[in-house]
Amino acid sequence: MADVHSKEARSYNMSRIRSKDTKPEMLVRRFLHKNGFRYRLHVKDLPGKPDIVLPKYKTVIFIHGCFWHGHEGCKYYVVPKTRTDWWLHKIGTNIANDINAETALKNAGWKVIKIWECLLKKKEIEYTLNNLKSLIPE
Numbered sequence: 001m002a003d004v005h006s007k008e009a010r011s012y013n014m015s016r017i018r019s020k021d022t023k024p025e026m027l028v029r030r031f032l033h034k035n036g037f038r039y040r041l042h043v044k045d046l047p048g049k050p051d052i053v054l055p056k057y058k059t060v061i062f063i064h065g066c067f068w069h070g071h072e073g074c075k076y077y078v079v080p081k082t083r084t085d086w087w088l089h090k091i092g093t094n095i096a097n098d099i100n101a102e103t104a105l106k107n108a109g110w111k112v113i114k115i116w117e118c119l120l121k122k123k124e125i126e127y128t129l130n131n132l133k134s135l136i137p138e
């Protein structure tokens with residue numbers, strides 16, 4: 001297949017792809033794939049646009065950045081000292097949206113799994129991913 005994109009267009013596409021396929025999400029996807037789970041990504045017609053959807057298991061997975069989603073008690077959730085109110089409002093809105101999406105999904109019969117990014121760091125990832133497997137219904 002011929003590559004019709006100019007170099008500029010291609011690097012633009014690449015940067016767009018990169019921003020969507022963040023590294024923590026890739027780690028989870030790779031694990032799922034290796035374990036034989038088939039998934040869809042960023043399903044727009046589901047509440048909260050879940051990062052990973054496992055239709056066969058009626059399960060969705062959100063991978064939450066600790067800062068943007070306000071991971072309580074997490075060392076990566078530090079509210080900036082400047083424009084503190086603005087940040088608190090911003091993050092508070094994200095949290096409210098997360099709760100709404102989760103409720104709507106559960107009401108529609110979906111199992112909702114949330115993974116915090118800090119639990120995908122080197123020291124935690126093995127436990128997190130094994131635990132994830134046990135959370136996905138048979």
Ligand SMILES: [Zn+2]
Nearest residue numbers: 066071074118
């Ligand atoms: Zn965290």
